[in-house]
Amino acid sequence: MQHASKNQHPCGKCAFYSGSIWQPVAGDAVSVLTRGFTRNDLQEGQSLYQQGAESNGVFCVSKGLIALRTHHEDGSSTLLRLAYPGDVIGYRAFLGNRPHQTEAIALLPSRVCTVARRGANQIILANPDVLARLAERCIDEIDNNHAQIIASATTSNRQRLKNLMLFLMEKHGEPVSSGFQMHLPLSRSDLADLLGVQPETLSRLIGRLECDNFFTIKGRKVLMAGLAPQSMKSA
Amino acid sequence: MQHASKNQHPCGKCAFYSGSIWQPVAGDAVSVLTRGFTRNDLQEGQSLYQQGAESNGVFCVSKGLIALRTHHEDGSSTLLRLAYPGDVIGYRAFLGNRPHQTEAIALLPSRVCTVARRGANQIILANPDVLARLAERCIDEIDNNHAQIIASATTSNRQRLKNLMLFLMEKHGEPVSSGFQMHLPLSRSDLADLLGVQPETLSRLIGRLECDNFFTIKGRKVLMAGLAPQSMKSA
DNA sequence: CGGATGGTTGACACCTATCAAGGCCAGTGG
DNA sequence: CCACTGGCCTTGATAGGTGTCAACCATCCG
Numbered sequence A, B: 001m002q003h004a005s006k007n008q009h010p011c012g013k014c015a016f017y018s019g020s021i022w023q024p025v026a027g028d029a030v031s032v033l034t035r036g037f038t039r040n041d042l043q044e045g046q047s048l049y050q051q052g053a054e055s056n057g058v059f060c061v062s063k064g065l066i067a068l069r070t071h072h073e074d075g076s077s078t079l080l081r082l083a084y085p086g087d088v089i090g091y092r093a094f095l096g097n098r099p100h101q102t103e104a105i106a107l108l109p110s111r112v113c114t115v116a117r118r119g120a121n122q123i124i125l126a127n128p129d130v131l132a133r134l135a136e137r138c139i140d141e142i143d144n145n146h147a148q149i150i151a152s153a154t155t156s157n158r159q160r161l162k163n164l165m166l167f168l169m170e171k172h173g174e175p176v177s178s179g180f181q182m183h184l185p186l187s188r189s190d191l192a193d194l195l196g197v198q199p200e201t202l203s204r205l206i207g208r209l210e211c212d213n214f215f216t217i218k219g220r221k222v223l224m225a226g227l228a229p230q231s232m233k234s235a
Numbered sequence C: 001c002g003g004a005t006g007g008t009t010g011a012c013a014c015c016t017a018t019c020a021a022g023g024c025c026a027g028t029g030g
Numbered sequence D: 001c002c003a004c005t006g007g008c009c010t011t012g013a014t015a016g017g018t019g020t021c022a023a024c025c026a027t028c029c030g
Helices: A002-008 A029-036 A091-096 A117-126 A128-154 A157-172 A188-195 A199-211 B002-008 B029-036 B091-096 B117-126 B128-154 B157-172 B188-195 B199-211
Strands: A037-042 A047-049 A057-063 A066-071 A077-083 A103-106 A110-116 A174-176 A179-183 A216-218 A221-225 B037-042 B047-049 B057-063 B066-071 B077-083 B103-106 B110-116 B174-176 B179-183 B216-218 B221-225
Touching: A002 A029, A029 A037, A029 A110, A029 A117, A057 A091, A057 A117, A077 A188, A077 B128, A091 A128, A091 B128, A110 A117, A117 A128, A128 A157, A128 B077, A128 B091, A128 B128, A157 A179, A157 A188, A157 A199, A157 A221, A188 A199, A199 A216, B002 B029, B029 B037, B029 B110, B029 B117, B057 B091, B057 B117, B077 B188, B091 B128, B110 B117, B117 B128, B128 B157, B157 B179, B157 B188, B157 B199, B157 B221, B188 B199, B199 B216
Parallel strands: none
Antiparallel strands: A037 A110, A047 A103, A057 A110, A066 A077, A066 A103, A174 A179, A179 A221, A216 A221, B037 B110, B047 B103, B057 B110, B066 B077, B066 B103, B174 B179, B179 B221, B216 B221
């Protein structure tokens, strides 16, 4: 019956099915899940939800890249996090039953699956395993936050940019004859927001890394020469 | 029956009972909770758990002040957070079933209630409301982390120190004839760790705030003159 | 062509880390 | 009582990093 239920499960064909927070849903609840379930394709730049908007469910990134950003009173903004396929977003507003504190915008053409609020609530009440998986995601988020707080307190901006570029190369890069290459999914301002520095500073940091032959960058084309696949993980 | 169960409940007499993550526990589960329940008094400087130690349960601060700190490979450390009465700590290691990523040390004489791992697991399986409350605490933690990340990216260290001192005064201060006064529960190094700056820098920041007549500080005695009670919330 | 956008560069003031030295204070042992 | 010591904090000098303001450049688009 495992097979039959996986076929009926709306996430059954998803690459992230086994790790999905909805994977424990079975039996009659599957139909509730299916009713609340929608798939959404987002164009680059399109918004999934706005800061301050009411929560209308829980989102799961299936393809692409979503940026979570908060706008401050003074007009500036901070890019808090990048959400990759398999990541669950929007659960804070859902669990806390309150407006979104961040806005979600697609940085690449993306696909996002939504489980509407009503159905999600119903399912969680009936199936605690779903809540347990959601709690695990919260823990992961806390871990990431702590890592970020520690990094910004103990690591130079230059090193943090290096780490960020290596991370992005790992996610978006392709091997070419002379190393690895990627199309940078972020603008300079986004990179600056992510590191918590001004755009001018970011520009200079990039300049310095280029001087060090860490990479070559022109527009959004980034090339890291002499980068062996395994060395991406280490630094 | 509400009354009877509250009296039996191990947290029944706690000031934070209504908000406690264990409040939903009722019926037979109460005896399981009671069996796993212990109260611990910590002296100043005493450790509740070490970084890297196995989780042995979920802790709830009942009195005092606990510092959560992580040590890095290079010997330095970061003070990630202060835990006040009513706060739940150690749940990450518990929920994630893994070693503690931080160490918990009492900054003041404190009392902490522990629900042992085994009992806590049993209760959570039987009572999803407990898990839901734990998830809410996770969300609160994420909110705090985001606020911290945003503050360190958008606010000067000087302003952040100001905010921190106002916060501490609100928590630990007492009104005196000329304003508010407190015994600072943190060393200079701890303050520096909390802001993510070097001790020397912190010392200079303090010096500047004194010049601005923001406060008077000598050792751990802090005096904020002309500070009306309501003005503490605004800034 | 003109304007908008996004990015870079320069100048400058300010802030911070680092290294080094010194002050303050409590506890210790003579 | 004194000198000594170690921990904690402060102060100074210096080099490097960062924010800010302003100008400039490239590209795209109407």
